[in-house]
Amino acid sequence: MSTHGCGPWATTAQRRWRSRSATSSTPDAASTRASMSDDLPYVIQPPADAGLAAAAAAEAAARWGLPSPQHLRTGMNALFATGEEVILRVCHPTAPASQALWLADRLRERGLRVPRFVRPAALEAHGLTVFAVERLHPVGEIDWREVGSMIRSVHEWPAFEVRGRYPLPRCDSFPWWDAAAALTDVSDLLDDPARAGLEAAIGQHGGWRQRVAARVVCHGDVHPGNVLQTADGAVLLDWDLTCHGPAAWDHATVMTWPRRWGGEPTMYTRFAEGYGASLEGDALAESLATMRNVVATLMRVRAGRTDPAAAAEAQRRLRYWRGDTDAPQWTAQ
Template identity: 30%
Template sequence: MAGLAVPAVLDTLAVSDLHITVLEWVDSDPCATPDWFGAGRQVRALHRLLPPDLGDIPAPLWFSSRLAKARRRLAAVRGGSLAEAAAEVIESHLNRAAADQTRRPVQPSTVLHADLHSGNLRQGSAGPRVLDLDSVSTGPAVWDHGPLLLEERHFGTPRSTYDKFAEGYGANLRDSWCLEPALQLRALACTVWVHTLAPTVQVLEQRRTRTAYWTDADTTPWSGVGQMTGDPSAPRAAGPAPDRSERGLGAVERTDRPSVLEVLGPPC
């Protein structure tokens, strides 16, 4: 599809009840500064699609589903890696974000990437590529603007990053009245999520830093605990790799089930 560069699909496989999409290797430098203007244009192309263009894609209640996930994770770590007193504070902020969201006007729905942090925008040799479309769904466009603004607010990303992205997108939603509840929910989810990870030195430091933002108004910048700023990957717990044969995953078979990327088509 013109304007949207995504990795080409090489194969689709089925391993038991798991569906795996094999993508082309994207030749990119993870340390290179992406073309944020070009990335904004690509996201705009995605948002211009109509849900029928992608066939049967999920249409979750974009805010309530993320809120429910954050609450489930909070319940799992409460009194464990996250002290009860801190959990109460975070829970109150989750409730406040939920109440704030109900006061916002209903927003038009579009096709979303739904996980558009900077780690999923890579600068390839042919320009910026949008990666990891596993979460493609529908919802308000502001949700895809949130991650870069979250990184600006909490991770120290330069203000110019989002401004260039917004220029390419054709609209700057920084001051959108509908944005704040989404930003709050994302930040709270990032805080709760880090308490679910294996306790490495880096993870423990981020647990303290992120929790202190809510409990003590500590504005120390956050840092990623994976390889990329947007926290797309969690460090693995220590121990041997799982034996797949014991998990009964079964044989690998090719499948005719199309992926979102196959529907989108080859990179432009």
């Protein structure tokens, strides 16, 4: 349920980055991205041109002596398989590639299981960055206790050790979390009952920022799509939204997944056991869980303007906000 992406409610910092990133193929690209790394998460938008992403992957595969890349999927990153052992990750980062390599090394030093980069440096091609990452293969069900334990280690990592070495924006600065602006943007696509339900949720939970008392280093997007169970144990994927926020930020999605996304009923219980504390019932965590669902719904509604599949999923989600007691579980897209 990655809820990030550029939209008409983008902040000034995001617009400034998009303007600067137009020069990303120039020799100054790395320094430009470095100057923005305190403003934004590591990745905030997908590669704009699928053809250029494929060309960048092909160039990287040729340079590194890898098999011809086969496109797997594109979200915020375009992923290409090159055989059974390597994935090429093509992205448009806001900070230098070296920072992602640094983060992976430090996380492993802290005992976390994360994907390994299989080349010591990234390749820059066609204004995009290409990483070669080990291809992982799923084995069995996710061990959520292990995930909770790893997230606890992330939260105990002093922020000063990360800041300046990898983007660590405040989570409340994410532009796509301006729920009021997002609601206004898609108001013409909503019926009155759906709009009223969303407005009520925002009214009750939208003031969560004023209740944040302490901040920790957060993964930023913990959910089943970003965890892979391997023969060696659970692996935490996708650190693009690493941020500085309340511990509840990383609990909220796991809390809401069984409620609205069809997750295994005990996944949060097991996550909390591994973490060492449950935030279920905590006012801030519950507000964040609700607001994550609000944001996820509004982004599907917006995407539905041009994407029929997104429009269909948006209608599934809106049934819940209308108060439909038979509202179906949601599907992550």
